[in-house]
Amino acid sequence: MASEALGWWGVPLAIIAGTLRGSAPFLLVSLGECLTEKSGKINLGLEGTLLMGAMSAYAVSYLTGSPWLGVIVAGVAGMFLGVIHGWLAQQPRVNDVAVGIAMIIFGSGLAFFLGKPFIQPSAPQLPTLSLAGWTQIPQLESALSISPLFILGVAIAPLMQWFFRSSRWGLLVRAVGDSPDAAKAMGISIFKVRMASIVAGSFLAGIGGASLSLFYPGSWSERISSGQGLMAVALVIFARWNPVQCLYASLLFGGAQAIGPALQSVGIDAYYYLFNASPYILTLLIMVITCSPKRTLTGAPGSLGQAQE
């Protein structure tokens, strides 16, 4: 049962393991947000969607004994919140950021209200996929136990890239996001395209929530997301609205979460508040580096965040 201590090798291992374990929620939420923003709308409410997804996945898994059913319900719960956001944010002269903040409060409030009875019990978890058949070292075996939802996210990233670049529907989404007037002239329903993008994006964020409560850390509580949904929204800007770069950025954020505890476990205990804050510092740095008053961001959809007249 006891294994050899890894010493200093534990730090890079913990960061790699943290990356594989912890980046799935970032990845799924940021892919969802990427799709939403490509259509020209911002959905800050994905923080609430993430919590709602985490709660409903856990509750359904506990009540039915089937974690996969929980994942699906989490996605559906996300879509439900997405429909509300998609409708509200597209009303005339409505600001989508303000709606998003309201949706964070609504989504998390609803999740806390419905989730109270599920904090205590233990729900069946998603199975793990092990990539460690080749090693006998228990630490590596544990690090290489991967969430199926992470694999799903990794598969979706290049698919979404292809979707935007080469598919007819992807072009529609981009047209609506870059130049709604031109899209309208083509006879495309802006409302429907944006609604579909927001709802699909919210579905992914809901599944991201399922990965929090049914895989890692694998439990439902009110503090389960600790701001990961909002960080994932910031990450989309960092990734320049490019799904494959969303994947890289999510891996970076997942790994950053592991730094603080890993350093303390090998005896570096100075400044742990600082190390623990590394994901948040990273978000701030990204914002500072990418924001400039002089130029607009390359890759930003042309009509992003503009209210309809």
Add this chain to the structure above:
Amino acid sequence: MPETNAVQESIRSMIDLDGATAIFATSFGYFDPHVLALAKDFPEVQFFHCGGLYQEGVHPENVGSYFGYIDEAQYVAGVVAAHASTSKRLGFIAAKPIPQVLRNVNSFTLGARSIDPSATTQVIFTGDWADPVREAEAANSMADQGIDVLTCHVDSPKVVIETAERRGIFATGYHANQAELAPQGYLTGAEWDWSNVYKNYVSLLQGGKTLMNGGIPHLVRGGFKDGFLKLSPFGPAVSAQAQQAAETAQAQLISGELVIYKGEIKDNKGKTVIAGGKELGQTAIELEQMNWLAEGVMGSVG
């Protein structure tokens, strides 16, 4: 309920609308200023607060405080942990370096070292009372370092206990019984026994006794002896020998034969914090101001 003015509003409506005559407030931040402010407004209502330190002459006389010395149970958990561990390296996931938490870390370590003086406890501070991802990261990092028994002092021990079970290592619980979460690796746990505490209050109140007429003491504190605490039933991995040692330690704590903080005790930087021959009983005020980690704890409060 958050520790804001909402506390005062709801206590006020409990008294005005529901006619409550005794209020129990159970979050640390409710005491000062909320409970203290209302106690002045309603001198005929009794306020009981969990965890606050009542000071005679300073605080209104219709205020009382109650809390338990749960570090006694952590000491016994340390005894069990030292028996179960093969690496003799234990892990403690703590929220913040405040006195109550440090006292639990130190008592757990002293308990373990009473069995094996070479045992050490690695402590990781997550910096937050509830941060499930960081708690899970901390548990995984410690498992990677060969630590084979974990315990914690955070709001909800669930993630720590479940992660330990998934990694195939042992865990001891905190606050309540978490045996269900880890059927293989759960050893025992330090539990509160509030039902006992509240039952006593109710029978005192029913007997017409109050804080104001001196029938109920302002400061109620207790450990195993006073029924404030209990141990979780021993898990399947606990040997008969470990059980025996734990039961002995518990009995000695109840009889007062065993004093946890008995000199000489050094901190983990080699400085003597309790001089040889000196005993600090559970009520000692020094212990409620603890700001050091005992020898054998790896970590720092700074």
